[in-house]
Amino acid sequence: MTVTDTNSWTGIRTELLRRIHDRIWQPGERIPHEADLAEEFGCARTTVNRALRDLAESGLVVRKRRAGTRVALNPPQRATLTIPIIREEVEALGRKYRHSLLERDLRPLPPMLHGAFQVSLGADVLFLKTLHFADDRPYAFEERYINLEAAPTAREETFARISANEWLVHNAPYSHGDISLFALNADETLSRKLDTTPGTALFAIERITWAGGVPITHVRLIFAPGYRMRTEI
Amino acid sequence: MTVTDTNSWTGIRTELLRRIHDRIWQPGERIPHEADLAEEFGCARTTVNRALRDLAESGLVVRKRRAGTRVALNPPQRATLTIPIIREEVEALGRKYRHSLLERDLRPLPPMLHGAFQVSLGADVLFLKTLHFADDRPYAFEERYINLEAAPTAREETFARISANEWLVHNAPYSHGDISLFALNADETLSRKLDTTPGTALFAIERITWAGGVPITHVRLIFAPGYRMRTEI
DNA sequence: AAGTGGTCTAGACCACCAT
DNA sequence: TGGTGGTCTAGACCACTTC
Incomplete structure (x- = not known):
């Protein structure tokens, strides 16, 4: 008993x-x-x-x-990771969230992404640079490519009020995605944006999402120094 | 239909x-x-x-x-992350695994860990430093504290053949753990061990596991440059 | 071939919580 | 307080895989 x-x-x-x-x-x-x-x-x-x-x-x-x-002989250490929606994450910390759109233009897909993110040859993608703040201090820097063939109405959206993340959730839901986590050194421009010094180790998340076989967006999020992603098992 | x-x-x-x-x-x-x-x-x-x-x-x-x-309004991006067992990860890459025990001694718990990892006052913990190799190139550096009150037989184990990770799986299974992922800059000694240069951004995992309320082990894994942790959603 | 987990059914009662 | 999801039952058939 x-x-x-x-x-x-x-x-x-x-x-x-x-x-x-x-x-x-x-x-x-x-x-x-x-x-x-x-x-x-x-x-x-x-x-x-x-x-x-x-x-x-x-x-x-x-x-x-x-x-x-x-x-199980070697119980795998599986942990469920919740990829943050930055606004929610910041607000959950009890801090004030805002973001600022630094750049927005149409351009060809950079060659680096041609392998993982296949859009029609020569097609432009929408490129966005955003800085996320918590209590007016830089929290994360975001670089994003949006495939206009998957989300044509993005061309008319300014993303001034609503963040690209939230807009996509409501206008181009994904079915599948790849995520990778890694560390990188801040370069000159990145360190200025995140208010740190060049060379500082930063935590980054890269994510590609698809709807069916069509790529929707490629986003790289780089967090300010000291960021930790936590989970439990 | x-x-x-x-x-x-x-x-x-x-x-x-x-x-x-x-x-x-x-x-x-x-x-x-x-x-x-x-x-x-x-x-x-x-x-x-x-x-x-x-x-x-x-x-x-x-x-x-x-x-x-x-x-759901904002479908959270949950991803299941598999915390690697290094030997398996290396072998899955088709490379030869070996590890080398750099240090093994009894010492008091460093003050930094007193908050998260509560052992009896003044009790010694077992400290291990291990370097993991893939094809004789450094792959990850591991620092580990083992609570001897939770795993007393660890005192007699040399960990020369079997890795601490695998030994613990079979001798002191955990019920619960905290994991955090972050980035850090290589310092002088770390860069020598991982065959890189000081300042390089490195990806790190920190994990504490408990059996019931008793802490078992605290481990920090720092990966060689270029490491990416991947998953799918 | 047979044993094991995987799933489905039809029905029932319960726990929770928005109204 | 009523509607909804959460769970349990007893039984059945099926799918897979080892024997």
């Missing part, structure tokens, strides 16, 4: 977790199948399934038809 | 996704409740629930009892 309610799937999950943490079920070991656990806990198999499915999603157990369920 | 099989929960999810992407259901708008959708698709409510729950987990819809289900 356990303290937790073993008739709810979360209660069962807690008990299963306990057995794994307490090494009652060792890594790599096969655990009883759903039907047996359902009988033990006095519940429907569906309920046990729900608990085990949840553990499988977090990577703690590995499930295979016919082969059964095993405690 | 749709092309996809609307009797499976994934088929229903696909159809719901289509309606959201095609703006049939606008952001912020309330969508039909489960019972109606079940009737429309000719399936059990449970099946619709499964599909909607999945969309809610990915943040595309927001569900509230009594208030119903709405298309």
